[in-house]
Amino acid sequence: MNTPKFPSIKQQVILFLHVSALLITACTNQPNASAEVNKEALPEEKNTVEVVTLEEKDFLKEIVSNGKLSASQQAELYFEVSGSLATINVQNGNTINKNDVIADLDNETYRLNMKKADITMEQAKIDKLDALLGMGYTTVDTNYTAEHEAIADIRSGYNQAQVTFEEARLQLSKTELKAPFSGKVSGIKQKPFEQANMSEPFCTLINDRRFYIDFPLLETEISKVKLGQNVSISPISGATNTTGKICEIDPKIDENGLIWLKAEVDNPGQYMQGMNVKVSIKQAISDQLIVPKEAVVLRQNREVLFRYTQGIAYWTYINVLNENENEYAVVAAEGATLSAGDTVIVSNNLNLAHESEVEITN
CATH class of the missing domain: 1.10.287 (Helix Hairpins)
Known part of the structure; x- marks a missing residue:
């Protein structure tokens, strides 16, 4: 009977070292291969931007204030004789005509x-x-x-x-409470058969076809407005924007250094008594270089924009002359150049550097 031969200890050691070397080689080479694959898979990042062509045109300088709507006609209506309410012919929010009977007493x-x-x-x-x-x-x-x-x-x-x-x-x-003018009814609280309260108004009648807007301006701004000047009205509720005219300028400055004006505006259909609105007064200034506000950024606490020329963004210092809600009127700062017809970058410009390579997307 043949006895099986086992490897000697020396042979076992040599075999173990050989296998370990193969494993180490495999583990060492694999990450390098993976890193090479990842390196090849990442594309080079590009700066993509949108641009506009710089134009010289009229700039609408804007003065902005806030005010409240008040109806051109408003009256609190009282019963002038005592008695119990027989009928109430309207509800709050109803529109009625002049001389319509709102309610009557027994x-x-x-x-x-x-x-x-x-x-x-x-x-x-x-x-x-x-x-x-x-x-x-x-x-x-x-x-x-x-x-x-x-x-x-x-x-x-x-x-x-x-x-x-x-x-x-x-x-x-x-005993009949009649409408002195056409309008909408507000503030009815009493019910039929209750005793009419002569010390409080039975209702308020509001003529909401036209509204007044009282709004303040700084005394430094008053020289830029005049009677009859157009104003733009934007309700903060999101109701329809419209336009009106300045109809009154109070000839005194209050304790806060403000001058109060009044504008008159037609109701486009959604305006209500007491509604808060933004009032914008615009004045045209001719021959201005105008850019969107998005084009201007700060660098070293100075205002700059980037001009685009053949794929390169050029850092250009500017001075802002005027602004409105959406635009700036600008000129080149001392030592810089800027003129009508230049292409100006208006997006993705916050992190751009001088002479960055960019690609236009619009």
Whole structure:
């Protein structure tokens, strides 16, 4: 029987060292290969930008303020006689016309007073005629002397009856609350059959076809505006923008150094009493180099923009002359050049350096 031969210890050591060397070589080479693959997979990053052509044109210098809308007509309406509410014919937000009846009171007592006054008036007419007959006139006479008629009026109580009649008629008419002008109803709180509260307005009537806007300006800005000048109105609620005109300039400066102006504007359909709006007054300045605000960045605490020429961005110092909501009017700073027709970078310019290579995307 043959006995199996095992490798000697020396042979085992040599085999172990050989396998270890192969493993080390494999592990050492693999990361290098991976790094080479990754290095080849990453493309070179490019600066992509958008540009505009610099133009010389009119610049709209803008003065901005804030104000509130107030209706051109507004009235708090009261019941002037006491009584319980019989009917309320409108709701808050309804649009009504002039002389429409908003609400009325139970008028039974006032109608009876009117009837009594009418009877008293008829009796006074008969008594007046009796007094005139006593002075020698006949029933067919119509021309009386002023003196005789005045005496007859006093003796018959005709004057007093006439006053009582007019007062009763007026009281009856006041049981109806009518609209003094066309507008929208606001502030109704009471309900039918409640006692009318004469110390508080029953409702407020608002004519919202036209609005006034009160807004302030600094005293340094007042020389740039005038009566009749156009203004742009932008509600902060997102309602429709519109335009109006300055109709009033208060001739005094308040304790905060502000001057108050008033503009008048038509309601485009969504404006409401008390709405907050932005007021913009624009003044045209001719022959200005104009760039979007996105074109200007700060470098070393100075304003710069980048001009584009044949794939290269050139750092250019500028001075800002004027600004509005979206644009700057600019000129080249001392030692720099800038002119109409230059191509100016307006995006991805925050991290650009002088003479960076760029690629246009627009």
